[in-house]
Amino acid sequence: MTSWNLPELFPMLAALGHPADVQGMDEKELTRLGEEIRRMIIQTVSTTGGHLAPSLGVVELTLALLHVFNPEEDRIVWDVGHQSYAYKLLTGRLERFHTLRQMDGISGFPRPAESPYDHFGVGHSSTSISAALGMAAARDLQGGKHKVVAIIGDGSMTAGLAYEGLNQAGGLGKDLIVVLNDNAMSISRNVGALSSFLSRKLSRRWVQRFKREAESIMRQIPRIGDDIAEYARRSEDSLKTFFTPGMLFEAFRFTYVGPLNGHDTRMMTNVFRQVHELEGPVLVHVLTKKGKGYEPAENNPVHFHGVGCFEPETGAAKKFPACSLPSYTDVFGSTLCQLAERDEKIVAITAAMPEGTGLKRFAERFPDRFFDVGICEQHAVTFAGGLASRGMKPLVAIYSTFMQRSYDQIVHDVCLQNLNVTLCLDRCGLVGEDGATHHGVFDLSYLRHIPNLTVMAPRNEPELQHMLATALAHNGPVALRYPRGLGEGAALAEEPRILPLGRGELLREGADGVIVALGSRVNPALEAAQCFYEETGRSVAVFDARFVKPLPQDQLAELAAGQPFMLTVEENILAGGFGSAVLECLADKGVLGSLRFRRLGIPDRFVEHGSQNALRASLGLDRDGIIRVLRELAGGTEGPGEA
Ligand SMILES: Cc1ncc(C[n+]2csc(CCOP(=O)(O)OP(=O)(O)O)c2C)c(N)n1
Ligand SMILES: CC(=O)[C@@H](O)[C@H](O)COP(=O)(O)O
Numbered sequence: 001m002t003s004w005n006l007p008e009l010f011p012m013l014a015a016l017g018h019p020a021d022v023q024g025m026d027e028k029e030l031t032r033l034g035e036e037i038r039r040m041i042i043q044t045v046s047t048t049g050g051h052l053a054p055s056l057g058v059v060e061l062t063l064a065l066l067h068v069f070n071p072e073e074d075r076i077v078w079d080v081g082h083q084s085y086a087y088k089l090l091t092g093r094l095e096r097f098h099t100l101r102q103m104d105g106i107s108g109f110p111r112p113a114e115s116p117y118d119h120f121g122v123g124h125s126s127t128s129i130s131a132a133l134g135m136a137a138a139r140d141l142q143g144g145k146h147k148v149v150a151i152i153g154d155g156s157m158t159a160g161l162a163y164e165g166l167n168q169a170g171g172l173g174k175d176l177i178v179v180l181n182d183n184a185m186s187i188s189r190n191v192g193a194l195s196s197f198l199s200r201k202l203s204r205r206w207v208q209r210f211k212r213e214a215e216s217i218m219r220q221i222p223r224i225g226d227d228i229a230e231y232a233r234r235s236e237d238s239l240k241t242f243f244t245p246g247m248l249f250e251a252f253r254f255t256y257v258g259p260l261n262g263h264d265t266r267m268m269t270n271v272f273r274q275v276h277e278l279e280g281p282v283l284v285h286v287l288t289k290k291g292k293g294y295e296p297a298e299n300n301p302v303h304f305h306g307v308g309c310f311e312p313e314t315g316a317a318k319k320f321p322a323c324s325l326p327s328y329t330d331v332f333g334s335t336l337c338q339l340a341e342r343d344e345k346i347v348a349i350t351a352a353m354p355e356g357t358g359l360k361r362f363a364e365r366f367p368d369r370f371f372d373v374g375i376c377e378q379h380a381v382t383f384a385g386g387l388a389s390r391g392m393k394p395l396v397a398i399y400s401t402f403m404q405r406s407y408d409q410i411v412h413d414v415c416l417q418n419l420n421v422t423l424c425l426d427r428c429g430l431v432g433e434d435g436a437t438h439h440g441v442f443d444l445s446y447l448r449h450i451p452n453l454t455v456m457a458p459r460n461e462p463e464l465q466h467m468l469a470t471a472l473a474h475n476g477p478v479a480l481r482y483p484r485g486l487g488e489g490a491a492l493a494e495e496p497r498i499l500p501l502g503r504g505e506l507l508r509e510g511a512d513g514v515i516v517a518l519g520s521r522v523n524p525a526l527e528a529a530q531c532f533y534e535e536t537g538r539s540v541a542v543f544d545a546r547f548v549k550p551l552p553q554d555q556l557a558e559l560a561a562g563q564p565f566m567l568t569v570e571e572n573i574l575a576g577g578f579g580s581a582v583l584e585c586l587a588d589k590g591v592l593g594s595l596r597f598r599r600l601g602i603p604d605r606f607v608e609h610g611s612q613n614a615l616r617a618s619l620g621l622d623r624d625g626i627i628r629v630l631r632e633l634a635g636g637t638e639g640p641g642e643a
């Protein structure tokens, strides 16, 4: 794509000198520009992967916003930001758009470090209203006159944080515009009472019938019935207002406008111009279609929510070398179904991500024991606590990065009460192209210090099976973390077994040093030790700790005895992570002695986007990185400390 002749293929996009140029365009030009934007997004994402359907759904909305609001002065905050590709194309990133989500390329989400038009960093949902309100409060304190606009999806409106923002906005009464992009979809079909409320269809027939029946009832009221009926007839439009979603937002003291056709640019620009002059908080409700303008995505918005490379002509996934390996997510999902067949107390909870967490099959097999709570991670954990308090065995499957939202619920509503809740943290470690907002690199540090909680990580597929069985059989809360992507190719176990708690496994003997690895880093450690032996004749032991809590303390103390060095390897931030736990253990046992000790993990900074393998290599967490540290330790040289 770098060789594309942009002026030839995308003349209007290429001619855009400044986002404000959109303001001078007429309806025809905006339509043509929208077609170019769609074509660019489809072509680019077909080779880079990314959030296709969300971005295609807001092309007209983005054009209407930039036709009325000037991102030089006005502040525009996208919620999640996965739908911001059109916005990026219109705000100076056309030339770099082909680097989308690639290492050293532009991010898949708005990032202030990337562009002055990205007014707030997003990626986790439902933050836009709070952030926008903060910007409005700053504006008013600084005597500013610009507008602040948040664009939030109906799925993101299921999170409590959104209502915390609405509530304060209504209380403060500041000028603030919230655009609700309602496509009736989260990643899957949207769930919850709000979703059905928002999508309530006011059929003319239903309203007519309601009016007839209501009128006949009113007229039966003695003496005053006719007057009331007349009054009701005159206030007919309040009937519609009463039944539109407006009443919900008006309860938050927002002026409600809508619902509008979110693909009618002209009409939206007219409405935004009027809204621009309104005072106080305003909510504009637009109805859009996820994947609009690309039939495969319109027909399958779930698949095309976040998609890998595909053939633009058909939407078919681009075939990479046939790979039959199951993903960790697949193994999790199938094993859970196997265990749930024989234990009806097992129930499963997702926060709007049944496909991503591998719970789709469980939902189909055990519909009564499956709960999609919407994008409500905090609620999910406390809801599980409630289930466990009544003897159920709830399992909460939430990506590591999103589980960060549930920290207090894990402490207060699960571990403090020592409840049988299993937390399954998928996407732990470096997730790749989603980048800094999505890497699951903090969970070991935010979990291992919580009393009563067991924390473990599998090195391969059968270990995941055994750990899931162990977790669901354990009396007390358990957290299980595993990476995004394919497994190691280890044969699945016919029958998952219960592991001895707090016991690791020595996988390779050696007296010339020892590597203590965890989860996804165990196999690279084994490969590194073998390469190091072939290179130097030195034999380094490799130990899979399996448990971060309870740590296999006695095994670690025995392992350290007599060894020249110990190296820990984890895909978690070093601060407070697994290596820290091992170091604390050896220090507390007084066995550090003259042992040279090094920790390999994520350094004290946020890691950008790129492929998982490229990121692991850049941080020295792959086989070659581990070999480099073995050479330093064997040579007695102290390395640079944290990578
Ligand atoms: C806190 C949090 N949980 C989960 C996600 C994963 N996620 C990303 S987009 C999305 C659905 C958002 O739905 P909506 O806001 O309606 O946007 P749409 O994709 O429909 O445009 C989810 C669940 C997230 N980004 N943040
Ligand atoms: C935007 C968002 O937060 C999700 O769509 C996320 O990108 C999904 O990640 P996976 O692709 O790992 O399921």
Ligand SMILES: [Mg+2]
Pocket (backbone or CB within 6 Å): 153, 154, 155, 156, 181, 182, 183, 184, 185, 186
């Ligand atoms: Mg939606």
